[in-house]
Amino acid sequence: MRLYEFVRSFDLAIAWLRHTESKAVHTSENTKPVLTTILPELEGSAAEVFTRNVFFMVRKHLNRQGLLISEGWSEDGGNRTYYYSKYGGHEISWRVDYDRSMEKLICSCMKFESKGIPCAHMFRVMVVEGMNRIPEACISKRWTKGVHCSNNGMKEFVADEQLTQMARYGTLKSSCNTMCYYASYMDDAFNDLQQMFDKHSVDLKEKWIDRGYGGDGFAMDSRVRNDRSRRTFGLLDPRVSRCKGDHKHAEAKKKRKCGHCRLQAGHNQRTCPYKKNSHNTAVDDDYMENCLDDSLEKSFEIGTGCSDSGEWRGQAFVPQPFGSGGRDTGGQQRSPGER
Ligand SMILES: [Zn+2]
Ligand SMILES: [Zn+2]
Known part of the structure; x- marks a missing residue:
């Protein structure tokens, strides 16, 4: 999967989550469920406190309290202990401890400890004790309404100063x-x-x-x-690495030198324009004269004493013969193409 494909899918998933959550929040906060049990006080208090989905789970347990059969109770100071078994199955029994001063209920089925919602046995005790609302101690905060915005118990998000600045800059710009x-x-x-x-x-x-x-x-x-190397945040394109045979990013090829005159003038030994004179070790007089005239003309025009075919030594122009003798120094000469 490409990075941009992943980011697109990720955005889609996040958007779906947000939509689902805001829909659930809207249902919990702006609508009221129809009360269906025979205990409207307890059911109403559950509907007030819990979010809608949790309320439906709680109501299931509230309905089941009618199936419990009392196996007796005992009192010890301010605490009462109730014993219950289920209708039709006497082998399992539950024990609920009720702390009257703290209004705290502890059931041996441990449903509240594991899932955070009060169990049928607790509701049974609430009915027996004549409560008309669910006690605070039997409500876990994470299932209540409004917990999503109060952010209780979570570490507060501290925004990086630079990140905030970047985000503001982008917002303003757009x-x-x-x-x-x-x-x-x-x-x-x-x-x-x-x-x-x-x-x-x-x-x-x-x-x-x-x-x-x-x-x-x-x-x-x-x-x-x-500057890629100095950035510490944000999403960047992946680095492009050069692979075998990828010459797109290679540096421009070096111009080939002529094997004859040693100039990088774009010609080779075979097509060298100076080659025709190389077979004479002694440069013939006509050529020398031509060179002299040419370079004199040029030096007056351009105002420089140097030319390609020779150099000024003192006041006298000394033409350099091309060929085997001139090869060693020829490399330093200016190429005709650079003029
Ligand atoms: Zn229980
Ligand atoms: Zn050449």
């Missing part, structure tokens, strides 16, 4: 888009907006300096933002 689009159609709006931007930029920069923010400001910051 919220300008609409304004800029419409303003770009009208002359007066365009001018107004530009003046406003200039004014606010100066004002905000002064404020920024007054409040003592360090750094070089916008220009430097945007350079850092684009």
Whole structure:
């Protein structure tokens, strides 16, 4: 799976979760369930406290309390202990301890400890004790309404200062888009907006300096933002690694030197323009004269004493013969193509 495919699916999943949650929150907070049991006080208090899905689970247990058969009870100071068994099955029994001063119920089935919702045995005791609401101690906070926004018991999210700044920058930038689009159609709006931007930029920069923010400001910051190695956050494209046979990013090839004149002029030994003279070890006089005339003309035109076919030594022009003798020094000569 590609990274962008993953991010798209991830966004979709998150959006689905948020939608489901807000739907559940809406149902819990803005609607009331129809009370169906014969104990509307207890059922009503459960509907008030718990979220809707949890309420349905709790109501199931509230209905089951009618199936319990009392196996007697005992009293010890402020505490009462009730024993129950299920209708039709006497072999299992439960024991519920009721602390009257604390209004606390502890059942041996441990449903409240494991799932966080009061069990049928607790409801039975509530009925016997004549309670008209579920005691606080039998409500676990995580199933109650409004717990999703109070964020109880969770570590508070501390936003990174730089991340906050980045997020704000992005938000502001994108919220300008609409304004800029419409303003770009009208002359007066365009001018107004530009003046406003200039004014606010100066004002905000002064404020920024007054409040003592360090750094070089916008220009430097945007350079850092684009520098991959200095970024510590955000999503980047993967690094492109060069593989075998990938010559797209290779440096430009070096120009080949001519094997004859040692110049990088784009010709080779076979097509070398100087080759025709190389078979003479002694340079013939006509060629020398031509060279001399050419270079004199050139030196007057360009104002330099050097030419390709020779050099000035003192006041006399000494032409350099091409061929086997000139090869050693020929490499340092300027190439005709570079002129
Ligand atoms: Zn129980
Ligand atoms: Zn050549």
